[in-house]
Amino acid sequence: MDTGYGPRSMDTLILVGTAKGLFSLRSSDGRSGFDLSGPSIPGEEVYSTCIDTRGGTTRLFTGSVSNHWGPVLRRSDDQGATWTEHQEAALSFPPEREASLARIWQLTPGPADEPEVVYAGVEPAALFRTDDGGRTFSLVDGLWDHPHRPQWQPGGGGLCLHTVLVHPDDPNRLLVAISAAGVYLSDDGGGTWRAGNVGITVPFLPDAPSPEFGQCVHKVARDAQDHERFYLQHHGGIYRSDDGGGSWTPMTSIAGMDFGFPVVAHPTRPGTAYLLPLHSDEFRCTPDGHCVVWRTSDGGASWEPLTSGLPQESAHITVLRDGFTTDGQDPAGLYFGTRSGELYGSVDDGDHWRILTDHLPPILSVRASAVG
């Protein structure tokens, strides 16, 4: 009998941003069953979502764009039952910057003890920060004014700032990644930035195997325990940094498959990360019709294929950079959404997978978390 006393069990919430709106899945039975709801924000492309559980409450954010009406940042304080948009644009370029917001690619909670701080990575490539829980965002001028910026070139998805990582022990240390400019690092809360691409080679530029910037970094993830270690999926290659992004070394190749979009670190286990390689930048689908998640447990020295429950015949699947995520629990829940509208999930660190829902619109972003 539930007396109403004692610790309240946590639900697991998955937000699925699609090309036609936001869907959510919720489990109240320990991640055994998930109930689908949506779409919210129908018709808009939801490139970014955020589940922010700091400060004892759950706040959700979405960054979406309408083909007609432009980009919108929304917030929900009731776990997605309703979404609100501030009358005054929360997120926009100051007029003097002569830029217009195209898409919101990333929404990242700030430091654990500053629950009102959230970062937004956008297109054209820029970083914004809010100090009031998303009511107003300010452009991080130090990055926008970086002398490299006029030379940044857009990747296939646009000139997007798609990754924001805040150091868990020092909130002044930030890592961002931009396609196709590469990694940039700040040690002073965003005031000044330096490129952090040493060792990342670029086969798509002539006579410049490892330029200071210009890399097409697709995604970066931080190790669960070693906060100076990162895993990186490049346009052509997979890398690891053990010095906070100062330099990068290639990880052991996964059978020559060096292309892909997402990389996910295990939320608690050191040295453990996941990749979902695709066949070449020409084809961009899972190789040979096999859908395989690869896991390393030794920092990228070796890789283990995870196939249980994943389709292994005629599965020509594409997973985008923010289409793969973890729910932060232990054992880790892992979830990835495909451009063909399927959402796969594992609740045992990736050992076994199952399809959680299908027939959704093309999936652009997935985020998950335990929520109260």
Place this chain on the structure above:
Amino acid sequence: MHVRVRVPTPLRELVGGARTVEIAVAPPPAGDGTVTVAAVLDAIATEHPALERRVRDEQGRTRVHVNLFVGADNVRDRGGLTTPIGPGEELSIIPAISGG
């Protein structure tokens, strides 16, 4: 001068569900007193900022897939945002036929 603005269905939630809104537009302090489409949008930005930014971006450019009509005329075929709008004329915000 007041201008009636027709609001398309997807944007009506931004103006309390109304099909049209009446916008008070002050004539420009200088010149011949002509009220332009830009001036109407500036006034919308004051009263209904979320509606205005669906129509124009931060640089004041009309979004690519949004059409503005004064009466039956698409302003792209006239003077763009400098198109004058006279007493009794309506401004219609209409999504272009596009998308996928």
